[in-house]
Each structure stands twice: as structure tokens, then as C-alpha cells.
Amino acid sequence: TQLLEQSPQFLSIQEGENLTVYCNSSSVFSSLQWYRQEPGEGPVLLVTVVTGGEVKKLKRLTFQFGDARKDSSLHITAAQPGDTGLYLCAGRNTGGFKTIFGAGTRLFVKA
């Protein structure tokens, strides 16, 4: 069974701080995605990484895919209250179309 473990589960920080959240698995994924979900809404895709070692930047967010394609990290620089939400990583299994999700990191950024 493929599992994605996210850490930390919960993070409360002050505006302007930096943070990193992690997504780890013992399985190899063909691609890994990060989503952000707000209360009462579905997850919204932030980024997809497909190549081991790949780094993608989206404004203040930096995403990295591990060399072995088993893990990923999301780094946020100078967090803002608008970054508050549930951050989910999701992996697609090799050779298939099933996308599985981690339990998420709930981020709260205080003004």
C-alpha cells in the first residue's frame, strides 16, 4: 500500500516567518503534486513535479522533488496570512492513474 506522510501536521507561525513542510513515502511516484485547500472548498493544485531533483518556484513558494522521487518539500518564504490553509501532497503511482493524498499540513499564519 502506498502511503504519503506529511509533517508537521499543524503549524502556527507569525507573518514574515519562513517554513518548510515535508511529504515522505517509501514508494516511488511518477509525479507528485501539492494542493492547497481552504475550508468548504476542494483542493486547488499548486504545482506538479515529475523529475527527481526537480525544483519549482511559484512566487514565495519553492517545491522540491526528491532525487529518488519518494519525497518532496514545500518551502514558503515570508509567510502571509493569506497562506493559511491545508497543504496536501499527492502522488500518482507509476503506471497508473490513481492519485493518493497525504493527510495534510494545516498552516495558520498570524498577522
Added chain:
Amino acid sequence: GAGVSQTPSNKVTEKGKYVELRCDPISGHTALYWYRQSLGQGPEFLIYFQGTGAADDSGLPNDRFFAVRPEGSVSTLKIQRTERGDSAVYLCATGSSGANVLTFGAGSRLTVL
């Protein structure tokens, strides 16, 4: 439509009743997924359709759960003899063929009393 539409947005039912949850995908999206999200958890895969057929239904928890997509567009998730443990938000996501980019609906919140 412009986005993935799910109805109803909220459903309260009694234990033992039958419920149907509907998903209207983005026009032209052939891939359709159903997920279940419990409080404080990530979405849990239930079933994946490519066109009209269920390509992977390995996530359906038991035979009380069934999903159809008869014309390759709208999908209905059907739950028989509901139990309190079925209470969750049921999310639908759709994508183009290959479906590496999924667009989610806002979900249907099911509460079983």
C-alpha cells in the same frame, strides 16, 4: 461548465437510508475521480472513471458504495444503508485524458445521524 459542480452541497440523512451524490464534470474531461475526506484528513481515493468505465474502484470501502457514469459525463456516487461512519465530505475531481491535472469540486458534505 466552467468548473466541477457537486450536488447537493450538504446532505443530512438517517442511518440506514440511501443517498446519491452527483458530480457534473468540466466539459470534455474524460477522467473523473471520487474521493472521501474525513475531518482532519486528506482525501481518500474511492474510484476512478475513464470515460464510462470504472478503471479503478479499489478504494470503495464495501459493497454499500457504488458509482456510475453512464454517458461518460455526469457521475453519481450511491451509498446504500448509510452508517454514521460514512459521514464525510465526498469530493469529485475531473481531468483531461491522462488526468495529471485534477480540478476538484467543492464537495458534498454527508452527515449520517
